[in-house]
Amino acid sequence: MNDQVSGAADGGYTTDEMMAVAAARELRDGAVCFVGIGLPSEAANLARATHAPNCVLVYESGTIGAKPETLPLSIGDGVLAEHADSVVSVPEIFNYWLQAGRVDVGFLGGAQIDRYGNINTTVIGSYDDPKVRLPGAGGAPEIAASAKEVMMVLRQRPRSFVERLDYVTSVGHRHGGDSRAELGYLGAGPTTVITDLGVLRPDPETKELTLVSLHPGATVEGAREATGWELRVAEKVATTEPPTDEEVAVLRALHARTAAARAGSS
């Protein structure tokens, strides 16, 4: 939720709201977007309610063109099917849509990410004797493989931005350079990582994630401290445009409707 961090700037918004707004802005109108639950779903629905009313939201439960008025708690909530353009089976969504190359953007979260945008959502510690067993792969490996590009949204912390993943659940730019291309996947891999501190994009050559923009109030030192590897920083780091009043209002209204719907059903 958006209430645990107070505003980093004077604009009257939280760092989580800044993250959602920055992520939403990355989604272009009309894109077919395969949406993960949680932060990606929040950002995708904010985009749909602001600058990208024609984006087609796809959820792995088989809903295509979902238009939820409230944020779903799960990827298969009834609100996703209610006004969808179509509802198809799970094999169909993965085979005919994702694998066939009909998805423009895969929008993912993750427990751990490394400098090449590889993702771990499986286990902390060893696989056979895990310290923490996480939920696992879900739809992520094939979204990361076959969406034309992948955007990620997650909070930047040393325990989630790690030097070495305990397990590779989903492939980003693998070992950097051209190493992803050798795998034969259709998709280009991660193009943007949006955090609560800024925006990272892969270097065109090495594919290492590079800090290219800082949200208002965030610093390079803060971003470095929040990263478990030696963070690469662009020569010129931009400052993210703060959220507009409209973006904040729409996001808060989305959360208010979601909270009211949950309260009404419990």
Place this chain on the structure above:
Amino acid sequence: MAEVTTLREAVAEMVEDGDSVALEGFTHLIPTAAAHEIIRQERRNLTLIRMTPDLIYDQMIGMGCAEKLIFSWGGNPGVGSLHRFRDAVEHGWPQALEIEEHSHAGMANRYVAGASNLPFAVLRGYVGTDLPEVTSTIAPITCPFTGEQLMAVPGLNPDVGIIHAQQTDRKGNVALWGITGIQKEAVLSARRAIVTVEEVVDSFEPRPFQIVLPHVAIDAVAVVPRGAHPSYTHDYYDRDNAFYEAWDPVSRDRDRFGEWMERHVIGTEDFDEYLESVREEGAIEV
């Protein structure tokens, strides 16, 4: 040929110790009543198959029904961990749980191959991930026509497939609509199929995105109203999101979990009594 029977009889006749059992329903139409009946009848050493184990397998694992789990995403959707699943994997409680782990695409294709009576399915995925390192049922294969490297996964043919649906007619045909996930494949890949439904109708009305499973594909149909709770049944009742959130603290603690299951599942005769029992406890909308 589908026989309309009670859930108790269907489970007693068709689910045996040591069976591989797939209870499917992708967030929607999760067959909770059937899972509870398997727990009540104390089935043991089951291989549980399900893309998203969800609360029902958390409960079955915690109650000692399972020796193996084949799955692709083991969380409490939108809430966090499945604590009984984690306790089994991390600490072997109440017994060690062997896991066979795939992605959703891999699981979906395994069911499709099983339903098609094919030994394996191919997909473009898994390459470069650690999944093939830990899961023996993922193997590379070369396309005989193009030479492309792909991944193969074996077909799934569960001993028993179980789903929940909206309606059955007098012949035992079954209609479901809304998000229909992997249910068709779960039924058609299984050696025996049990379906629980909300109600019996004389004939089906056309609905958007409806599928009808012919009675010849189903062995037993049992009427269990609200049988998917806390999941939902499209056009009947909503997902009980508060229950999913309330499950987190209940399942976190072994004793509290055991008492909860004893009070609401073991200590009740059937799903109607279970619903009454959790309703009396309040805070849960059923």
